[in-house]
Amino acid sequence: MAARGKRMPVSVARLDPLAVDRTGVTLGVPGELPWAAERRRSGLDPYDLIWVMPAKGAVALSELELIERIASQVRTRPGVVVGIGDDAAVLEGDPAMVATQDLLVEDVHFRRSTAGFADLGHKALAVSLSDLAAMGAKAVAALVGLGLPAGDALDDADIGQLYSGMEALAARFGVSVAGGDLTAAPALVLSVTALGRLPTGCAAVRRDGARPGDVLCTTGVIGGAGVGLSALDDPAAIDGVPESMVDAAILRHRRPEPRLTEGELLRDGGATAMMDISDGLGIDALRLARASGVTIEIDLGALPLHPSVEPITASLGRDPALAALAGGEDYELLVCLPKEEVSVLATGLTAGLTAIGGVVEGRPDVRLTRGGDAVRTAELGYLHDV
Numbered sequence: 001m002a003a004r005g006k007r008m009p010v011s012v013a014r015l016d017p018l019a020v021d022r023t024g025v026t027l028g029v030p031g032e033l034p035w036a037a038e039r040r041r042s043g044l045d046p047y048d049l050i051w052v053m054p055a056k057g058a059v060a061l062s063e064l065e066l067i068e069r070i071a072s073q074v075r076t077r078p079g080v081v082v083g084i085g086d087d088a089a090v091l092e093g094d095p096a097m098v099a100t101q102d103l104l105v106e107d108v109h110f111r112r113s114t115a116g117f118a119d120l121g122h123k124a125l126a127v128s129l130s131d132l133a134a135m136g137a138k139a140v141a142a143l144v145g146l147g148l149p150a151g152d153a154l155d156d157a158d159i160g161q162l163y164s165g166m167e168a169l170a171a172r173f174g175v176s177v178a179g180g181d182l183t184a185a186p187a188l189v190l191s192v193t194a195l196g197r198l199p200t201g202c203a204a205v206r207r208d209g210a211r212p213g214d215v216l217c218t219t220g221v222i223g224g225a226g227v228g229l230s231a232l233d234d235p236a237a238i239d240g241v242p243e244s245m246v247d248a249a250i251l252r253h254r255r256p257e258p259r260l261t262e263g264e265l266l267r268d269g270g271a272t273a274m275m276d277i278s279d280g281l282g283i284d285a286l287r288l289a290r291a292s293g294v295t296i297e298i299d300l301g302a303l304p305l306h307p308s309v310e311p312i313t314a315s316l317g318r319d320p321a322l323a324a325l326a327g328g329e330d331y332e333l334l335v336c337l338p339k340e341e342v343s344v345l346a347t348g349l350t351a352g353l354t355a356i357g358g359v360v361e362g363r364p365d366v367r368l369t370r371g372g373d374a375v376r377t378a379e380l381g382y383l384h385d386v
């Protein structure tokens, strides 16, 4: 439920004034700080969207560790079926209600130079709806919190654009923007709480239900948003790539499509575990493996790559499958299914469904293969070598 998005190198100094809380910890996004490399070498998680550094200490906590710390401090009381640790919370009841929140913060998750206000409105809602999709829920409403920088170049038209992008997406899925809050803020902040519902008699699909023997699948195509961000970051590096390919990738980055219809079909089709791919297939698969207590195998050769991934990674000199694995912001659904259900579901999903691996018994981990051979994953750091 934490904010998810492509990590950007942001200096701690940039964030310090925003992020020193009353307990004296400093929130930062030091994706490129020495701690990140150190933790990767140690085989620790690089969940470096949010790190907490004790004010006088040198040990950085990852987002996962911070979530665990918070989860140990608060109690899940009667009335809540699924609490902290999944894509969304589920409230007891029949039908059950599902709720999730995502934050988009300027210069952490987006830059105004590379995304228009209509894009931001779309994306802020889309990423929250994607978490409802990951539970197999139907979206109903959204509450929108907006922090606006004072004395900035923002005007009425910008806010109008923001809500037009959001409303266009809301209308397509029958979602109502039903409330929210406005405040002045040191940076542009968008917080969307999405509320959804499961059909009567239906349980949510959680992350922790994967079983050995399940087939691992993804909806749609992956890697497009990641290479789209690379294209925005360094246009010169992709000089020879056809413009249509670059535009398609950037569109994936700016306008993710929540897979709500697919989520419901997969729920009804017997999905044992599901989550959305927000931070990258590799790290999200590891989260699912940990929640379920299983080993997940991914065949890099089977990944359904967005058509822009090959030309852009060729230009950047990167491996296309590894780029897609690490890219993030795909907002496709990563789902575990009983073997016999896969082919039927694959024909019924508009976005498409591709088997990319499987679930086996073993310690919670992700193993990568290509053409049957194990792939060493040192270049990704956060996945253990196989």
Ligand SMILES: [Mg+2]
Binding pocket: 001, 087, 130, 131, 134, 275, 276, 277, 278
């Ligand atoms: Mg999610």
